[in-house]
Amino acid sequence: MTLIQKYNVPGPRYTSYPTVPYWNEEDFSLSTWKETLVHSFLESNTSEGISLYIHLPFCESLCTFCGCNKRITKRHDVEHPYIDAVLKEWELYCELLPKKPIIKEIHLGGGTPTFFSPENLEHLINGLFENADKHPNHEFSFEGHPNNTTRAHLQKLYDLGFRRVSFGVQDYSPIVQEAIHRIQSFHNVAKVTFWAREIGYTSVGHDLIFGLPFQTLEDVIDTIDKTNSLQPDRLAFYSYAHVPWIKGNGQRGFKDEDLPKDEEKRLLYEMGKKRLSENGYHEIGMDHFALETDSLYHSFNERRLHRNFMGYTSSKTQVMIGLGVSSISDSWYSFAQNVKTLEDYYDALVQNELPVFRGHLLTDEDLIIRKHILNIMCQLQTSWNEYGYYFSEINQVVERLHEMEEDGLVIITNHSLTVTEKGKAFIRNICMAFDLRMTRKLPETKLFSMTV
Incomplete structure (x- = not known):
């Protein structure tokens, strides 16, 4: 394969x-x-x-x-x-x-x-x-x-x-x-x-x-x-x-x-x-x-x-x-998405209310994982020995990354990960290893496009 x-x-x-x-x-x-x-x-x-x-x-x-x-x-x-x-x-x-x-x-x-x-x-x-x-x-x-x-x-x-x-x-x-x-x-x-x-x-x-x-x-x-x-x-x-x-x-x-x-x-x-x-x-x-x-x-x-x-x-x-309709806002600590239809968008504003219909409040764990995924996406590396970057499940994450390490996609040390040139094609997969919310509850229906 x-x-x-x-x-x-x-x-x-x-x-x-x-x-x-x-x-x-x-x-x-x-x-x-x-x-x-x-x-x-x-x-x-x-x-x-x-x-x-x-x-x-x-x-x-x-x-x-x-x-x-x-x-x-x-x-x-x-x-x-x-x-x-x-x-x-x-x-x-x-x-x-x-x-x-x-x-x-x-x-x-x-x-x-x-x-x-x-x-x-x-x-x-x-x-x-x-x-x-x-x-x-x-x-x-x-x-x-x-x-x-x-x-x-x-x-x-x-x-x-x-x-x-x-x-x-x-x-x-x-x-x-x-x-x-x-x-x-x-x-x-x-x-x-x-x-x-x-x-x-x-x-x-x-x-x-x-x-x-x-x-x-x-x-x-x-x-x-x-x-x-x-x-x-x-x-x-x-x-x-x-x-x-x-x-x-x-x-x-x-x-x-x-x-x-x-x-x-x-x-x-x-x-x-x-x-x-x-x-x-x-x-x-x-x-x-x-x-x-x-x-x-x-x-x-x-x-x-x-x-x-x-x-x-x-x-x-x-x-x-x-x-605007369907736009997503980010305060770093939370996300908020506007309604998706023009009719609902206009109706909310007529009521003098922000047209937000859903969102998410980030937990302390979310904020840590978010920083790691941003680091991988933007710098092709991340580490977890600094304050604010360590989380209790890091060993399980590293375990999930071992096969990618064997395939030459990442280099892992005691406290860090670096994406290799070969691994750039698989950045989304590497980030998925850190995605604790998805790991804990794998999707039962089609949610995402293919990674490659």
């Missing part, structure tokens, strides 16, 4: 710990979320600032690979009411916080943020700062669709302080694009990339996916070569997460047998990674690559890399507030 076959099992992506299926919702309430948020806000260094993730859910068409919360519509009269609702939610948070917040990070995700007009996006960002100050070292970013991102979008957001943009590329093969219902040309991607550079964006990213339906090795090589010709500052090279049992009809536009599997799928990644390395890209954490000039590379080298519900980020704030 190969390592791919051995370790390709369902597992979390660890944008949080505990992962959402293991949240203890019974002990959570809106009032406890507010308490932990205020506590964390006061506890964190004021100069650190806070992060905002804003979910903009609208798309004009459905991409069948997508696992995000979205609403498909071609009606753009939905823009203004939604932005007003987001600003109302932000106003409720500002009334709750004991001091005027300083915003260090903003990320606009979706959905399709560039579904919204430049003018409405300006209304959103300016509205946020009616109740907040801008951090002097702010980092603002957004996701753009190459087909509808205009130069006006890029210029307006640049003028508002945005310096990083990521474009969803996925794959350039016409056959793959048709299967995933995401038709876009290399010309469109090149155009928006050049526009962003001309305007002055300091980090332009491309998002690619391997393991898509009908995707071949030749397709991945062609996509990587085209990507290299544009030299984005950073890129994500994600494994396609096939979870049709969660996402419904959106991921049922093709059959399971149309997807590359196991060794075939991993070869797509390894060849793409090799091609990227040959063109000056460095692997950062899991699924991410950056040129030496990009802030993600510097934060990784300086051990400042952080991971949260937005993915990898080059700086950390203790408080992250998620605004």
Whole structure:
């Protein structure tokens, strides 16, 4: 049996710990979320600032690979009411916080943020700062669709302080694009990339996916070569997460047998990674690559890399507030997720209440495990001899890791673990050994995508 076959099992992506299926919702309430948020806000260094993730859910068409919360519509009269609702939610948070917040990070995700007009996006960002100050070292970013991102979008957001943009590329093969219902040309991607550079964006990213339906090795090589010709500052090279049992009809536009599997799928990644390395890209954490000039590379080298519900980020704030339908907030001590439908979202805000419907209060043990998983995800190593890192079940965790050590995936000492070059492909599996909540209660139904 190969390592791919051995370790390709369902597992979390660890944008949080505990992962959402293991949240203890019974002990959570809106009032406890507010308490932990205020506590964390006061506890964190004021100069650190806070992060905002804003979910903009609208798309004009459905991409069948997508696992995000979205609403498909071609009606753009939905823009203004939604932005007003987001600003109302932000106003409720500002009334709750004991001091005027300083915003260090903003990320606009979706959905399709560039579904919204430049003018409405300006209304959103300016509205946020009616109740907040801008951090002097702010980092603002957004996701753009190459087909509808205009130069006006890029210029307006640049003028508002945005310096990083990521474009969803996925794959350039016409056959793959048709299967995933995401038709876009290399010309469109090149155009928006050049526009962003001309305007002055300091980090332009491309998002690619391997393991898509009908995707071949030749397709991945062609996509990587085209990507290299544009030299984005950073890129994500994600494994396609096939979870049709969660996402419904959106991921049922093709059959399971149309997807590359196991060794075939991993070869797509390894060849793409090799091609990227040959063109000056460095692997950062899991699924991410950056040129030496990009802030993600510097934060990784300086051990400042952080991971949260937005993915990898080059700086950390203790408080992250998620605004918009389905967004997740993180006070470090607790998580809170907003309602998932627009109707419920609007209804809560009409009642002048935060639209939170579930969450989790982290225990002392959760906080320790969270730090270990963050270390593995961001620094490829962790240790348990320092105060705040030891926990009673560490010996059982090490026992679970012994087979991975024999397979050359990790190096274990008396008090530490280091992921090897060979082990980078199996970071999710390594983190699973630390996941006490999942170890104690293995899932009885399908919850996660495959790890490889």
